[in-house]
């Protein structure tokens with residue numbers, strides 16, 4: 001079985017005798033295709049050596065917030081973008097209480113304070129540590145924060161006491177992880193049309209005008225829509241990206257071709273994500289032959305391309321999600337576009353912001369609905385932005 005194929009799991013090990021049991025967990029997760037990054041607290045290193053985890057995970061183990069030879073960037077912050085799920089196994093009373101109160105004083109608690117991925121704790125501790133009011137308060141707080149805290153098992157403890165505090169069985173931890181990766185399917189039986197990438201408008205047989213769109217945002221939306229159960233058609237301008245699994249793709253080159261394909265499929269669509277950066281203008285007089293370098297100045301006349309978004313008016317029952325890539329006065333421009341184009345939602349992002357807009361693997365967006373609701377989505381990987389965007393659309397349609 002490869003049910004965790006391609007998933008990136010951050011596995012945090014804290015200072016409990018049960019730390020050795022984490023080896024078996026890594027073995028199973030790896031066997032099922034997951035990539036594991038282990039992080040250890042300094043107490044955990046008293047129980048088991050980092051070399052064991054490095055060997056089992058095939059990755060360097062992160063043990064220190066301030067390593068002896070710091071690398072460029074901040075490993076624990078970069079983690080926030082790369083990881084799909086975080087599990088703390090075993091979770092000490094200490095880490096539970098620290099995360100619940102926002103303490104960030106070592107590599108694990110600091111990482112957990114910046115990451116927003118699903119977070120699962122599998123506690124192991126003495127029964128009195130478990131029933132301690134402070135621990136119980138922290139667990140309630142974590143649950144309120146949306147974190148998952150498993151119940152430890154009853155039985156004989158390392159301290160030779162009997163009671164509740166044993167690490168949950170590895171198979172129960174695997175079961176919880178599986179549940180967290182189980183995607184809900186809110187788009188089941190829905191047809192999703194996504195446009196992505198740039199368009200190219202030919203000047204002559206060897207030259208064109210285009211823009212910096214990489215297609216990453218549209219491809220991420222297409223893939224997330226598929227994972228949520230949708231039947232997805234991706235109409236893509238030229239990009240260097242692989243077609244996401246499960247998505248039907250149609251390649252186009254220029255705005256006219258994009259327009260024809262959108263009109264062909266819009267009728268059956270339930271949701272249309274107009275993510276492509278379609279050229280506003282095309283060349284008025286395409287030169288059949290390569291333009292020669294024999295003049296000091298030449299000018300190219302442009303004429304307007306069809307307004308694909310506007311042309312959807314009255315042609316589809318689909319909810320239309322438009323995009324506005326702005327450099328300034330973003331909110332105003334986005335709201336005007338939302339109204340003028342008669343879209344249901346508009347996703348505002350900025351071309352001149354680090355880690356957002358074209359080409360970047362991450363984005364920061366604000367989504368406005370025509371019902372006057374909105375959501376700000378903090379800078380994050382484009383797949384996670386897509387996931388939150390789709391959920392917002394479903395909730396506010």
Ligand SMILES: Cc1cc2nc3c(=O)[nH]c(=O)nc-3n(C[C@H](O)[C@H](O)[C@H](O)COP(=O)(O)O)c2cc1C
Pocket residue numbers: 013014015016017018041042043044091092093094095106124125126129
């Ligand atoms: C032998 C021994 C076993 C321990 N086992 C546990 C345990 O199972 N659970 C727990 O919460 N703390 C346990 N502790 C205490 C933690 O290691 C201690 O609270 C430490 O500060 C936890 O740090 P960490 O959460 O950063 O790993 C144990 C300590 C010792 C000396």
